[in-house]
Amino acid sequence: MAEIYDLAHEVFGKYARKLEPYSSQLSLDLVKAHMTVSREKWLSLAILATVLAFGISLLIALPAGILLYGMKAGSVLKPILIAIVLAAASGALTFYYPSLVVSERKKKIENTIAFATIYMSTISRSGFPPQHLFRLLAKFKDYGEISKEAALISRDVELFGVDLPTAMTKAIARSPSADWTELLAGLRTAITIGGDLGAFLEEKAKGFVADYKRRLQDFSNLLSILIEVYITLVIVGAVFFIVTTSIIVAIGGMSTYTLKIMNFAMIIIGIPLLTGAFILIIKGVSPMAD
Numbered sequence: 001m002a003e004i005y006d007l008a009h010e011v012f013g014k015y016a017r018k019l020e021p022y023s024s025q026l027s028l029d030l031v032k033a034h035m036t037v038s039r040e041k042w043l044s045l046a047i048l049a050t051v052l053a054f055g056i057s058l059l060i061a062l063p064a065g066i067l068l069y070g071m072k073a074g075s076v077l078k079p080i081l082i083a084i085v086l087a088a089a090s091g092a093l094t095f096y097y098p099s100l101v102v103s104e105r106k107k108k109i110e111n112t113i114a115f116a117t118i119y120m121s122t123i124s125r126s127g128f129p130p131q132h133l134f135r136l137l138a139k140f141k142d143y144g145e146i147s148k149e150a151a152l153i154s155r156d157v158e159l160f161g162v163d164l165p166t167a168m169t170k171a172i173a174r175s176p177s178a179d180w181t182e183l184l185a186g187l188r189t190a191i192t193i194g195g196d197l198g199a200f201l202e203e204k205a206k207g208f209v210a211d212y213k214r215r216l217q218d219f220s221n222l223l224s225i226l227i228e229v230y231i232t233l234v235i236v237g238a239v240f241f242i243v244t245t246s247i248i249v250a251i252g253g254m255s256t257y258t259l260k261i262m263n264f265a266m267i268i269i270g271i272p273l274l275t276g277a278f279i280l281i282i283k284g285v286s287p288m289a290d
Contacts, residue, residue, distance in 0.1 A: 005037055008044035012051075016043035026098065032176040033101035034148075042098070050091030057083035102176045108145045109177040111287055114208035116143045117183065121201035130191050131157050131164050149180065165192055179208065215287040222285060230278050234271055241266060 009016070017040060027039045035042075061079030069075035119140065120133050128136070135158070137143065138151035149171055156167035168188045175181040183204055190200050242263060249259045 004048075005041040005045060008048040009041045012044040012047040013040060015047055016040045019043050023095075026095070029098035029102050031174045033098045033105065034174075035098055035101070043095075046091050046094040049094040050087045053090035054083045054087035057086040105145050106176040109149075109180050112143045112146055113177070113179050113183065114205065114212040116146045117201055117205040117208050119143070121198060121205050124198040124201055130187070130197060133187075133197075146180065149175070212287065219285060219287050223282065226278060226282060230275075234274050234278075238266060238271060 020039060020043065023039060023043060026042065030037060030039060030042060037045075058079060061082050062076065065075040065079045116137065120137060123133055123136055124130075131154070134150040134153040138147050138154050141147050143150075152174075153164075153167045153171050156162040156170060157164055162170075165188050168184050168191075172181050172184050172188075175184065186200055186204065187197065189195070190197050245259050245262060249256055
């Protein structure tokens with residue numbers, strides 16, 4: 001990937017620098033997404049993606065348009081419009097990709113922070129010093145993104161010689177989750193003033209568990225609604241579509257061949273696409289860890 005960044009920066013760096021004043025949030029997103037690339041290079045990559053998408057789309061769509069419709073204005077304009085739309089979509093997707101990564105990391109942290117806090121509370125009550133909290137948490141990979149964040153804090157302390165409050169301040173700056181930021185800020189304060197870490201973590205764990213239970217209840221209610229919509233739209237809708245089209249064929253409004261094509265398309269393409277969309281929606285709103 002480094003070669004791609006360097007190539008994009010070499011070709012489009014001067015244009016990326018002009019866009020930097022309008023993309024201040026991008027720098028934060030890159031840090032929070034753990035993407036070790038500068039804002040200028042990422043903007044250069046977005047410009048490169050836009051140019052490539054436009055060129056490739058135009059090379060494919062323009063000959064196809066001319067072959068299908070001949071040398072007409074529409075056969076040239078339509079491919080150009082398609083290429084512009086695809087190029088804009090490609091550039092926007094590249095530009096906003098770090099924020100999508102941040103959102104995904106935020107979701108994963110919030111899905112496991114209640115259990116991680118309980119684990120940290122248990123460790124603290126066992127008499128381990130504060131810096132060992134993050135070392136042990138980093139080794140417990142079931143907590144996903146929280147384990148990765150803990151590993152970075154432990155690395156800063158043990159490898160780079162940074163004191164724990166400073167390492168936690170750096171972790172707060174790159175945190176994608178408000179809950180994780182709040183927990184780290186509270187831990188930093190307790191460590192700095194010499195507070196009771198065990199009591200603090202126990203209290204935070206109770207709050208996170210209560211919030212997790214509420215989110216599970218909300219998800220359960222939403223899942224019930226989605227199941228009803230799925231049954232109505234996919235199962236009942238499919239039966240209604242088949243019956244309706246059969247009646248249309250019976251009264252001569254459609255050929256049998258067209259009916260077969262439509263029914264096959266619905267069964268082979270339509271229903272799987274709708275089912276996949278529902279699965280993605282449920283996965284996106286689920287509060288349960290992957």
